[in-house]
Amino acid sequence: MLDFRLKSKTRIPNSDFSGRRRFLVTIMLGCMMLLVGRAIDLQVFETAFLKDQGDDRQVDEVPIPAYRGMIKDRNGAPLAVSAPVESIAINPKELLADDKNRLKQMEKDFRSQQHLEKLSANDKAVVLDYYRKEKALAISQMEKLLGLPSAKVDALLKEEPLRSFVYIARRVDPGQGDQIKDLKLAGVYFEREFKRFYPAGGVSAHIVGFTDVDEVGQGGLELGYEKVLKGIPGSKRVIRDGQRQIIADVENVKAPVTGKNLELSIDQRIQYLAYKELQLAVNANSAKSGTLVVLDAKNGEILAVANQPSFNPNTRKNLKEYFYRNRAMTEVFEPGSTVKPFVVAAALDGGYVKPNDQFETQGVFHIGHHTVKDVHNYGTLDLTHVLKKSSNIAVSQMALKMPPKYFWNVYHQLGFGVSADSGFPGEANGSLLDYHRWHDFERATMSFGYGLSSSALQLARAYTALADDGMLHSVSLLKRDEDIDEKRVFSTKTARRVRAMMEHVIMKDGTAYEARVDGYSVAGKTGTVKKSAGRGGYVDKKYFSVFAGIAPAKDPRLVMVVMIDEPSAGQYYGGLVSAPVFSKVMTGALRILDVAPDQEETMPVLLTQAH
Numbered sequence: 001m002l003d004f005r006l007k008s009k010t011r012i013p014n015s016d017f018s019g020r021r022r023f024l025v026t027i028m029l030g031c032m033m034l035l036v037g038r039a040i041d042l043q044v045f046e047t048a049f050l051k052d053q054g055d056d057r058q059v060d061e062v063p064i065p066a067y068r069g070m071i072k073d074r075n076g077a078p079l080a081v082s083a084p085v086e087s088i089a090i091n092p093k094e095l096l097a098d099d100k101n102r103l104k105q106m107e108k109d110f111r112s113q114q115h116l117e118k119l120s121a122n123d124k125a126v127v128l129d130y131y132r133k134e135k136a137l138a139i140s141q142m143e144k145l146l147g148l149p150s151a152k153v154d155a156l157l158k159e160e161p162l163r164s165f166v167y168i169a170r171r172v173d174p175g176q177g178d179q180i181k182d183l184k185l186a187g188v189y190f191e192r193e194f195k196r197f198y199p200a201g202g203v204s205a206h207i208v209g210f211t212d213v214d215e216v217g218q219g220g221l222e223l224g225y226e227k228v229l230k231g232i233p234g235s236k237r238v239i240r241d242g243q244r245q246i247i248a249d250v251e252n253v254k255a256p257v258t259g260k261n262l263e264l265s266i267d268q269r270i271q272y273l274a275y276k277e278l279q280l281a282v283n284a285n286s287a288k289s290g291t292l293v294v295l296d297a298k299n300g301e302i303l304a305v306a307n308q309p310s311f312n313p314n315t316r317k318n319l320k321e322y323f324y325r326n327r328a329m330t331e332v333f334e335p336g337s338t339v340k341p342f343v344v345a346a347a348l349d350g351g352y353v354k355p356n357d358q359f360e361t362q363g364v365f366h367i368g369h370h371t372v373k374d375v376h377n378y379g380t381l382d383l384t385h386v387l388k389k390s391s392n393i394a395v396s397q398m399a400l401k402m403p404p405k406y407f408w409n410v411y412h413q414l415g416f417g418v419s420a421d422s423g424f425p426g427e428a429n430g431s432l433l434d435y436h437r438w439h440d441f442e443r444a445t446m447s448f449g450y451g452l453s454s455s456a457l458q459l460a461r462a463y464t465a466l467a468d469d470g471m472l473h474s475v476s477l478l479k480r481d482e483d484i485d486e487k488r489v490f491s492t493k494t495a496r497r498v499r500a501m502m503e504h505v506i507m508k509d510g511t512a513y514e515a516r517v518d519g520y521s522v523a524g525k526t527g528t529v530k531k532s533a534g535r536g537g538y539v540d541k542k543y544f545s546v547f548a549g550i551a552p553a554k555d556p557r558l559v560m561v562v563m564i565d566e567p568s569a570g571q572y573y574g575g576l577v578s579a580p581v582f583s584k585v586m587t588g589a590l591r592i593l594d595v596a597p598d599q600e601e602t603m604p605v606l607l608t609q610a611h
Contacts, residue, residue: 061253062238065193066231068215069259071208071222073268074301074479079208080222082194082215086177088146088169092157094187106131138183145179146172170213171195196222200268202310203275206326207266207424207477210313219324221477224425225262232257263479265301270294273588274306278562281581282308285545285567291328292563292581293460294589297556299483300464300473302422303589305329305457328456330426333563335459336449336527336574338548339411341466343395343447344383345490345498346410352401355497358382359394370441372396372448388504390511390526392448399447400440407443408435413489414462414472416454422475430454449527460561463548466502466523467556470495499523503553515579517551517586519597524549524582526574531566542566545577551586552598560586 071080110127139153146169156166170193172180177190196211198204209220216230217223234256274292282290294304311323325331347353363377378389386394399407411417417432431453433442445451454462457475465472470490473483490498502523505512511526527546530538545564550556562578562585571577 060238061235064234064236064252064254064256066233066256067258068194068196068211068231069229070261071229072261072263073204073266073271074264074303075267075269076263077268078199079204079264079266079268081197081199083197084174085171085193085195086174087167087191087193088172088177088180089165089167089189089191090153090156091187091189092166135185138185142180142183142185142188145176165189196313198313200271201314202312203272204266204268205311205313206307206324206328207264207271207305208313210316210324219425220326221262221264221424224423229259229262231259265296265303265476265479266305267303267592269592270585270589271304271306273592274304274585275308275310277581277584278306278308279310281562281564281577284569285564285571285577286569287564287577288566289327290562290564290581291331291456292585293328293456293561294585295460295464295473295475295559297464297467297550297559299480300461300475300486301480302457302475302477303558304585326424326426329420329422329424330428330455332428332430332453332455332458333544333546333565334450334452334529334532335454336529336544336546337390337392338459338525338527338546338561338574339449339452339462340387340390340395340447341498341502341525342410342414342462343398344387344501345466345494346407347398347402348383348497349490349494350402350406353383353398355383359386359391359397361391361393363393365393365396365444367396367400367441367444368439370444372444384501384504387498387501387525388507388510390505395447396444399443402443404435404438404443407446408432408438410489411446411452413487414465415458416452416462420455420457420461420475422457422477424477428455428458430458449529456561456563459546459548460559463550463559463561465489466495466499467550467559468495499550499553499556502550506549510575511573512547512549512575512579514575515547515549515582517583517590519599520551520586520590520595521553521598522549522551522586523553523556524579526579528573528575543572545572545574547574547578547582549579549582549586551590552595554598557593557595558586558589560589 068082070078070082072078107124107127110123114123140150143150143152148168153168156168180188181190194215196215198208198210200208205220207220209222209224210218211222212218217226222229235253237253274294278290278292281287290308292304292306293302295301296303305326305328307325307327309323311319348355359381361374361378361381363374365372372392374391374393378385378391381389381391381394411432417430419427419429421427433451438446442451461473461475468486469492470488471486472489474485476483500523502525503521504510505524505526506516506522507513512524515522515524525548527544527548529544529546531542531544533539543566545567546562548559548561550559560582562581564577564581567577
């Protein structure tokens with residue numbers, strides 16, 4: 001039996017990775033050594049460089065300016081808008097010091113151009129001199145771009161060498177700012193701001209007002225509605241470089257809140273017409289000033305307020321306070337004969353006179369030691385002719401029939417002696433003497449508009465009581481659909497009766513024929529008022545020429561008051577100076593508002609005859 005034994009075994013090769021391991025370990029140790037070496041280099045040898053770089057790049061929190069709300073007219077036309085601009089400031093300390101980074105770069109460029117390893121002391125002096133000349137040239141270019149006097153920046157550097165922030169220009173056009181940025185001056189910084197712009201210029205300046213360089217309201221509605229218009233600034237975190245320029249935004253911390261818009265009751269089309277015609281009238285009559293107010297007879301909205309002289313709110317250099325006062329709302333005058341329709345209405349409503357009463361005038365009326373006079377002896381007058389001829393004597397007789405308290409109360413209800421409360425800052429109250437201090441002569445003078453004072457706005461507001469059938473309206477500079485604060489002063493019957501009497505004032509033999517409006521009925525009243533000299537009485541040959549009117553008289557839509565201060569070109573009567581302005585502005589305004597004519601038009605006939 002054979003015994004078989006396996007003489008050999010199958011050999012399995014061993015896998016040896018030691019070479020690969022050594023290679024990988026060598027690579028890893030090499031990388032570690034590089035990292036350790038780099039760490040030692042950064043921590044030991046480049047500490048100063050890293051510190052400089054860390055100082056150069058800083059996280060900062062900066063404000064985000066907010067848009068100021070727009071001011072618009074009733075139809076959406078912009079009257080005040082804010083546009084993005086930049087303000088430019090310098091850091092005198094930084095601007096005086098050499099800009100290290102820029103100087104190093106110039107030295108590097110110089111070595112490269114000259115093929116030098118190092119710069120000699122002489123070479124460094126050349127580079128430094130070139131750098132300073134280049135910086136001086138850049139500063140000079142910046143001054144020219146900003147319109148600054150030559151060497152203005154150098155003067156600031158000498159005066160304020162230790163300050164870290166000085167504005168050199170505010171509200172610069174962005175394109176202009178970009179040109180200055182291209183100069184790459186160290187120590188020159190830029191702040192994003194907004195500049196207020198007024199598209200209508202002087203046309204609406206007295207109403208809208210203006211802001212200062214920080215966009216804070218300083219006059220008009222810009223001041224009155226400052227809290228509404230101003231926005232709430234936001235903030236964001238940014239990274240600044242060594243020149244304090246923002247190089248990256250990190251995050252928004254708080255979003256800015258835009259200010260609210262104001263929608264005014266003003267109709268810019270009527271406003272422009274009023275501004276233009278008033279300017280022509282003031283110039284033609286060589287007057288000191290003029291003012292005009294247009295109200296909606298149905299709800300008291302203020303549709304136009306014009307004053308002359310005016311000003312341009314976009315360029316207010318050397319502007320005096322005299323020019324930007326809104327005289328229509330902040331200044332007062334004695335209204336004169338324009339109050340006579342109220343006296344007639346009060347006497348009728350109180351039953352102190354009858355519609356058919358007659359008044360004997362005779363040209364002179366004695367009240368104690370005082371005398372009231374008319375321009376002419378008008379003889380016997382009915383109520384209509386009392387207004388048509390504007391008799392001081394007749395209205396004085398009416399006033400003496402009314403108890404002082406009743407008479408005062410009518411004036412007070414019409415708004416005399418109290419602010420019209422339109423929301424305009426600095427609005428005048430006017431004056432109305434307490435009835436306890438009235439004697440008979442004071443009652444008489446009150447009836448023809450002396451002894452009390454009002455603004456043009458207050459007088460126009462009082463006329464809404466006649467225009468809207470006895471309902472007195474509050475006034476508003478903001479657009480609204482209705483007046484929830486209206487109140488009755490006269491009965492409907494009395495208001496309509498007096499309005500019909502006032503239509504005769506516009507007739508050819510009345511005092512205001514120049515106030516007629518072609519195609520429309522007009523009711524109105526003139527006033528030619530001597531200017532007060534205070535306690536010294538009245539000034540000779542100085543007058544307020546006034547006209548207050550309503551159109552169309554049959555169904556009133558608009559109330560207007562025109563006042564020209566000290567006309568000195570020859571004419572001074574309200575019917576000859578202010579009434580023509582009323583006619584031109586009212587004609588245009590009624591057509592702008594598409595109010596249907598209520599009378600046959602005569603202008604086409606006149607034009608045909610002229611040809």
